[in-house]
Amino acid sequence: MNFLLDPPTKQAVHHNGFKHPPMDGSLTIPELYDFHYENNPAHPVFVYKNAEGMLSHLTFSDVVPAAHTAARVVAQRAKLDLGGGGPRPTIAILAATDTITYFATVLGMLRAEITIFVVSPRNSPLAVAHLLSKVCPSHVLVSPEAPIQDLVREAIQSLGDGVTPTILSMPVFEDIFIPGVRFVPLPPRLRDLSSTRIIVHSSGSTSFPKPVTWNDRSYLQVAMVPLFGAHDLCGMTFGCHALAMFHGIGLNFIAWLASTGLVMATFPPVSPSVTPTPDAVWNGSLATSPSYLFGPPVFFEGWSRESAKLPFLRQLKGIVYGGAPLQNPIGDYLVGEGITIYTLYGSSEAGVYGALFPENPGLDWEYISMNPHCAAEFVPLGDGTYELVVIARPTTEMTIINTVFNGQNAYATSDILIPHPVHPGRWKVLGRMDDQIMLNTGEKINPGPLEEILCQHPYISSAVMFGQGRFHSGVLIDVKKQYSFNPSDTKKLQAFRNDIWPQVEKVNAEAPSHSRIFKEMIIVADPSKPFVYTPKGAPKRKVILEDYSTEIDRAYNEADNGSQITPPENLSEESSLTFARDVVNTILKHPAKDFEDIFECGCDSLQATWIKQNIAHALNSSVPKGISSVSSNFVYEHPTISSLAEYIMARVSQSQDVAKRAPDLSSILASYTKGFPPVLTDLSSLGDVILITGTTGALGSAALAKLVASESVRKIYALNRRSKQKVEISERQKQALVARGYNPEIAKSPKVVLVEGDLTKGGLQVKPHLREEAVCYNNKKSPTTDIFVAWRVDFNLSLASFETAIGGTRALVDFALSSPRENPPRLLFTSSVGIFRNNVATAPIPETSLDDPTSALGQGYSESKWISEHILYEAAKSTPLRPIVVRIGQISGGLNGSWNTSDWVPAIVKSSLTMKALPDIKGACSWIPLDFAAEALVEFRSSNPTAGTIHLVHPQPLLCRDVFKVFSDELSLPIRPFAEWINILEDMINGRPRPNSSRLTSNQLLDTIPASKTIDFYKRSLEQEDDSKDAMGVPNLAVDEALAASVAFKEQALSRKIEPQDVRIWLQYWRSVGFIH
Known part of the structure; x- marks a missing residue:
C-alpha cells in the first residue's frame, strides 16, 4: 500500500516466538x-x-x-x-x-x-x-x-x-x-x-x-x-496507569x-475505575515493573522532588511524557540523575509529529526530530522561530486542511519551534502562535474566548490569562482608569475580586474544569506598570507576562502556601467540621453533603489541590511543627467532608485529648507483658492437636465442625465457660451446633474433648484430670494449635470489664510457652476490625500490627482487643511463640441463616419493623458468611503471615444499600436516609412517636426496638459513613495475607458472595426463633 512507508526490521528481533504482523496496509x-x-x-x-x-x-x-x-x-x-x-x-x-x-x-x-x-x-x-x-x-x-x-x-x-x-x-x-x-x-x-x-x-x-x-x-x-x-519495543512493558x-x-x-x-x-479493571493520582500511579508502577513509564509532566515534576523515587526512575529504559511541556530545570535535573526522557509530540488534527524512542537524547531531551510519516515543513516567523506546517501526502493522511503550502494542502499547527543550535533536523517547541496555554497536567487552554467574557465586566479594560507549564491558570486584569486602584491595598484588592467574581464564575461555567480561575489567582495591574498594547489596541501578551513575571510567581507561591478560607482560631470537632464544609463547598461547583464523596460530586484534581492547600494551611497554623505530618494525598484518602474533618482532628489530637488516653492502654499492656515463662522442649511434634475456646458461640461452633471434619486433626480440646444455668457442656455444645445448622453428633466425635473452665490471669482453670491431660503435657496429647475465640461482646462496657479476658490472653500465652514440643503451639487470636474505630484512612489498611492505641480508643471492647493483640506481638518479639492475630469483620448468617439476634444488623431489621422504615446505610458490606469464616480460620493455623496478622473480611464486598434493598422488598418497608432513620429512633426513645405510632413503655422499647440500646453506635457510624469504607465506618482492610493463608478463603472469595437468597434465609431464621414476625 502506497500510504505506508517501509520500516526498518527492528521489532521483535529479541522476542522469540513472536510473529510480527504485516505492516503493509493489508x-x-x-x-x-x-x-x-x-x-x-x-x-x-x-x-x-x-x-x-x-x-x-x-x-x-x-x-x-x-x-x-x-x-x-x-x-x-x-x-x-x-x-x-x-x-x-x-x-x-x-x-x-x-x-x-x-x-x-x-x-x-x-x-x-x-x-x-x-x-x-x-x-x-x-x-x-x-x-x-x-x-x-x-x-x-x-x-x-x-x-x-x-x-x-x-x-x-x-x-x-x-x-x-x-x-x-x-x-x-x-x-x-x-x-x-x-x-x-x-x-x-x-x-x-x-x-x-x-x-x-x-x-x-x-x-x-x-x-x-x-x-x-x-x-x-x-x-x-x-x-x-x-x-525494539516487543514485550516491553509501558507503565500506562496515568493514561x-x-x-x-x-x-x-x-x-x-x-x-x-x-x-x-x-490499574486493575474495576468499577469505578482507580483515580490516577500521583501516588496511585507510582504504586501501580512499582507493582508492575515497567520498562518505560508514561505520565503527564506534573507527575514527573512532583516525583523529581523525592530523592527516594529517583533510583526507580533511573533503572527504567525511559520516562515518557506528552501533551504538555516539562519544565526545563526539572528535565535537566532528571537527566543529570541518569534518567532518560522521551517526548511524545503530535496533535489530534495531524497525528504524530515527532519520532518515537530515538537513541538516548541525553541533555537534548527537549529537541525532537520528525518521524518519516510526518511531512513537516518549517515556516520562518522572522525572529529565529518557525511554525510547523504538515503537508498532506499519501504517507501523511489528514482529514483537516486549514492552509495551502507551495500549492499543496496542509495543516498549519500554530506551534512555534526553534532549531537545535548544532544538530540539524532537531526542534524544540516554544509555544503556540494562538497563545494556547499548556498546563503541566497535559491540559490546554485557549485564553481568547475566556478573556473576552471577562472583559464584558464594566470594571475590566483587558485580561491576559497565564499558566504555561503550571498546574492551574490565573489572570492579569487591567482595570479601567475610572476604577483603578493600587493592588497593594489588600482591602481594595479583595473588594475588587469580590465585585468581579460573578463574571469570573461565568468564565468558570463556560470553560473546561482545568481552565477554572480561583480568586487568589486574579492579579490586578499596577497603575505604575500599565499594560502594553498594539496599535490595534490588543494587549501584547508576551511583553505583559514578562513584565508581571514576579507578581505571577508570587501569586503561585501564595496559592501554594496560603488559604482562601480563614481557618478557625481553635480547631475542635465542631469547628473542624464547619471549616472542612466551608472549604469544600466554597471550591466545589455543587455543594456536597457531609457524607457524600466529593469526587462523585464533581471534584477534580485541581479542586482537590485547592482543598488540600486550605486544610494544610489550617493545620500548619494550628498544630505545632513536628506533631502533624500532612499527607500530599490526604484529600483522595479522605474524600468526604466528615472524613476530612476527622483527618484534621486526628492530626490535632496527636498533641491534645486523644493522646492523653494512649498511655493508659500502653501501661495496661506493660502489666501483661512481663516475665514470659521459659520454653520447655521435651516432646517432639506428634500430630495436630487443637485447643479452642468459645465453641458454644457462633464462630466457635462452626470452627469445631470444620476441625472435626479435618483429617489432619487428631484431638480437639473445646474449652468453654461454665453455664450459669448449670446446663451440661455436652448439651450446650449440641444446641450450639444445631442452632448454626450443623450435625449435633459432632459433639460426640472421639476427637472432641469438651472442657469446662476459664482462662484468667491466674491461668487455665479446669478440672484436675483434664489439666493433667491437656495442660501438664506428660503425655502425647499436648496441643499444636491454640485458637482463642471466646470473648465477651458488649460495646457499652468499659475497658475495666474486659480485664478478665485480657488476663486470659496472657494466660494462653503462658499456656502455649509451657508446651514441651520442639516449637510452641501456634496461637490464633480472634481480634476485631473494631480496633480501627478511630482510623480515618480510606486506603486499605495492611495486615500488620497497629502500634497507635488511639485508633482503638473510646470503646472498652476495641481497647481490650488492641491490648490483647499487643500481648501477642510482644510475646513474639521475646519468645519462640509465633502467634497469629486474626482481625475479624462482620460475620453474617450460618448455613441455616442463623445470625445472633444481638448483632447490629438483626437489631436494625427488627427495630425497623416498629419504626416502619429501614435505613439507607452507605458503604460496603464486607460481611463474611459464618461457614466461610470458620473454614478460613481453621486453615489459617498452618500459615505464616509476614507480620503475624490476617484480616478476615470479604475481599469482594457489595454495597450495603443493595442488601437493605432486599430487606425492604421482603418486609415491604421503605428506605429512609440513615440520618432520618436515626432521628426516628431517637424520637421513639424519647417518647415522641411518629404519626400512626403509639408511645412505647421502656420494656416495649427494648423488646421491639433493640437498636435503642446502641443508638450511640449508630450515631457514630453516621458520622463516619462513607461510600469508600465498609458499612458503619469500618475502613478498608487489605486481605493479601488472608488470600495467601487459606485456599478456602481464596476460592470462596470468588464464589461465596452474599446473594438475595442469603438475606431471605436470615429473615426466615429470625422468624423461626421468634425474633421477628
Missing part, C-alpha cells in the same frame, strides 16, 4: 489484533496487580475475544444488526471506565466498523452539547459515575430541539471478559480505508472544541511511527501495541 488495526489472536495468542497485552496482590496478565487470547464480545454488547444495547450490510451508526463514548475495558470496547467497535466518537469527560456541559450537535451520534455510551451522569444530563438538556442521542450503559469488565465461552469472531466487513473510524476532538480549551476524524489510513500511519524508532483512553495518546497506544507487541501496565 490489515487494519482491529484486523492486526485478529492476526495476533491467531499467531501470538499467549503474548501479553495487559499486566496489572490484582486483588490478591499478584500480577495478572491478559493475553491476545483474552483481549481479542473480549473486544468482539464488547462489540456485540454495544450492538445489542443499541439494537444494531452486526450481520447485515450497510453503513453503521456513530456511537459516542463519554466514560471514565478503566483502561482495559475502554481499550477492548473501542477495539471491538472498530472491528465491527461502528464509528466511535470519543468525548473527554473533562469538557463542560456546553462543550459536550456542542460536540454532540456537530457529530450527531445515535447513541452515547455512558459510565455510571455521578459526575459523568450529571455531565451527560446537562449536555442533553442544553441541546434543545432536534434529535437527542440515546443513552446506553458503557460495558464493564465483567460484561466482556467472560472466561470459558467459545470465541466466535465477528463477521468480516468490506473495508473502505477512507471511511471515518474514530472521531476525536481538539483540546476543548474553549467552549467549542472541534471534532476531528480519523480513518484506517491515518490510524495505520500512527501505528507505523514506533517502527522507525531506535528501540486516559479518551485522549489521543490513549487511542495511539491501541495502534502502537498492535504494531510492536508492547505490553500495557494498568
Whole structure:
C-alpha cells in the first residue's frame, strides 16, 4: 500500500516466538489484533496487580475475544444488526471506565466498523452539547459515575430541539471478559480505508472544541511511527496507569501495541475505575515493573522532588511524557540523575509529529526530530522561530486542511519551534502562535474566548490569562482608569475580586474544569506598570507576562502556601467540621453533603489541590511543627467532608485529648507483658492437636465442625465457660451446633474433648484430670494449635470489664510457652476490625500490627482487643511463640441463616419493623458468611503471615444499600436516609412517636426496638459513613495475607458472595426463633 512507508526490521528481533504482523496496509488495526489472536495468542497485552496482590496478565487470547464480545454488547444495547450490510451508526463514548475495558470496547467497535466518537469527560456541559450537535451520534455510551451522569444530563438538556442521542450503559469488565465461552469472531466487513473510524476532538480549551476524524489510513500511519524508532519495543512493558483512553495518546497506544507487541501496565479493571493520582500511579508502577513509564509532566515534576523515587526512575529504559511541556530545570535535573526522557509530540488534527524512542537524547531531551510519516515543513516567523506546517501526502493522511503550502494542502499547527543550535533536523517547541496555554497536567487552554467574557465586566479594560507549564491558570486584569486602584491595598484588592467574581464564575461555567480561575489567582495591574498594547489596541501578551513575571510567581507561591478560607482560631470537632464544609463547598461547583464523596460530586484534581492547600494551611497554623505530618494525598484518602474533618482532628489530637488516653492502654499492656515463662522442649511434634475456646458461640461452633471434619486433626480440646444455668457442656455444645445448622453428633466425635473452665490471669482453670491431660503435657496429647475465640461482646462496657479476658490472653500465652514440643503451639487470636474505630484512612489498611492505641480508643471492647493483640506481638518479639492475630469483620448468617439476634444488623431489621422504615446505610458490606469464616480460620493455623496478622473480611464486598434493598422488598418497608432513620429512633426513645405510632413503655422499647440500646453506635457510624469504607465506618482492610493463608478463603472469595437468597434465609431464621414476625 502506497500510504505506508517501509520500516526498518527492528521489532521483535529479541522476542522469540513472536510473529510480527504485516505492516503493509493489508490489515487494519482491529484486523492486526485478529492476526495476533491467531499467531501470538499467549503474548501479553495487559499486566496489572490484582486483588490478591499478584500480577495478572491478559493475553491476545483474552483481549481479542473480549473486544468482539464488547462489540456485540454495544450492538445489542443499541439494537444494531452486526450481520447485515450497510453503513453503521456513530456511537459516542463519554466514560471514565478503566483502561482495559475502554481499550477492548473501542477495539471491538472498530472491528465491527461502528464509528466511535470519543468525548473527554473533562469538557463542560456546553462543550459536550456542542460536540454532540456537530457529530450527531445515535447513541452515547455512558459510565455510571455521578459526575459523568450529571455531565451527560446537562449536555442533553442544553441541546434543545432536534434529535437527542440515546443513552446506553458503557460495558464493564465483567460484561466482556467472560472466561470459558467459545470465541466466535465477528463477521468480516468490506473495508473502505477512507471511511471515518474514530472521531476525536481538539483540546476543548474553549467552549467549542472541534471534532476531528480519523480513518484506517491515518490510524495505520500512527501505528507505523514506533517502527522507525531506535528501540525494539516487543514485550516491553509501558507503565500506562496515568493514561486516559479518551485522549489521543490513549487511542495511539491501541495502534502502537498492535504494531510492536508492547505490553500495557494498568490499574486493575474495576468499577469505578482507580483515580490516577500521583501516588496511585507510582504504586501501580512499582507493582508492575515497567520498562518505560508514561505520565503527564506534573507527575514527573512532583516525583523529581523525592530523592527516594529517583533510583526507580533511573533503572527504567525511559520516562515518557506528552501533551504538555516539562519544565526545563526539572528535565535537566532528571537527566543529570541518569534518567532518560522521551517526548511524545503530535496533535489530534495531524497525528504524530515527532519520532518515537530515538537513541538516548541525553541533555537534548527537549529537541525532537520528525518521524518519516510526518511531512513537516518549517515556516520562518522572522525572529529565529518557525511554525510547523504538515503537508498532506499519501504517507501523511489528514482529514483537516486549514492552509495551502507551495500549492499543496496542509495543516498549519500554530506551534512555534526553534532549531537545535548544532544538530540539524532537531526542534524544540516554544509555544503556540494562538497563545494556547499548556498546563503541566497535559491540559490546554485557549485564553481568547475566556478573556473576552471577562472583559464584558464594566470594571475590566483587558485580561491576559497565564499558566504555561503550571498546574492551574490565573489572570492579569487591567482595570479601567475610572476604577483603578493600587493592588497593594489588600482591602481594595479583595473588594475588587469580590465585585468581579460573578463574571469570573461565568468564565468558570463556560470553560473546561482545568481552565477554572480561583480568586487568589486574579492579579490586578499596577497603575505604575500599565499594560502594553498594539496599535490595534490588543494587549501584547508576551511583553505583559514578562513584565508581571514576579507578581505571577508570587501569586503561585501564595496559592501554594496560603488559604482562601480563614481557618478557625481553635480547631475542635465542631469547628473542624464547619471549616472542612466551608472549604469544600466554597471550591466545589455543587455543594456536597457531609457524607457524600466529593469526587462523585464533581471534584477534580485541581479542586482537590485547592482543598488540600486550605486544610494544610489550617493545620500548619494550628498544630505545632513536628506533631502533624500532612499527607500530599490526604484529600483522595479522605474524600468526604466528615472524613476530612476527622483527618484534621486526628492530626490535632496527636498533641491534645486523644493522646492523653494512649498511655493508659500502653501501661495496661506493660502489666501483661512481663516475665514470659521459659520454653520447655521435651516432646517432639506428634500430630495436630487443637485447643479452642468459645465453641458454644457462633464462630466457635462452626470452627469445631470444620476441625472435626479435618483429617489432619487428631484431638480437639473445646474449652468453654461454665453455664450459669448449670446446663451440661455436652448439651450446650449440641444446641450450639444445631442452632448454626450443623450435625449435633459432632459433639460426640472421639476427637472432641469438651472442657469446662476459664482462662484468667491466674491461668487455665479446669478440672484436675483434664489439666493433667491437656495442660501438664506428660503425655502425647499436648496441643499444636491454640485458637482463642471466646470473648465477651458488649460495646457499652468499659475497658475495666474486659480485664478478665485480657488476663486470659496472657494466660494462653503462658499456656502455649509451657508446651514441651520442639516449637510452641501456634496461637490464633480472634481480634476485631473494631480496633480501627478511630482510623480515618480510606486506603486499605495492611495486615500488620497497629502500634497507635488511639485508633482503638473510646470503646472498652476495641481497647481490650488492641491490648490483647499487643500481648501477642510482644510475646513474639521475646519468645519462640509465633502467634497469629486474626482481625475479624462482620460475620453474617450460618448455613441455616442463623445470625445472633444481638448483632447490629438483626437489631436494625427488627427495630425497623416498629419504626416502619429501614435505613439507607452507605458503604460496603464486607460481611463474611459464618461457614466461610470458620473454614478460613481453621486453615489459617498452618500459615505464616509476614507480620503475624490476617484480616478476615470479604475481599469482594457489595454495597450495603443493595442488601437493605432486599430487606425492604421482603418486609415491604421503605428506605429512609440513615440520618432520618436515626432521628426516628431517637424520637421513639424519647417518647415522641411518629404519626400512626403509639408511645412505647421502656420494656416495649427494648423488646421491639433493640437498636435503642446502641443508638450511640449508630450515631457514630453516621458520622463516619462513607461510600469508600465498609458499612458503619469500618475502613478498608487489605486481605493479601488472608488470600495467601487459606485456599478456602481464596476460592470462596470468588464464589461465596452474599446473594438475595442469603438475606431471605436470615429473615426466615429470625422468624423461626421468634425474633421477628
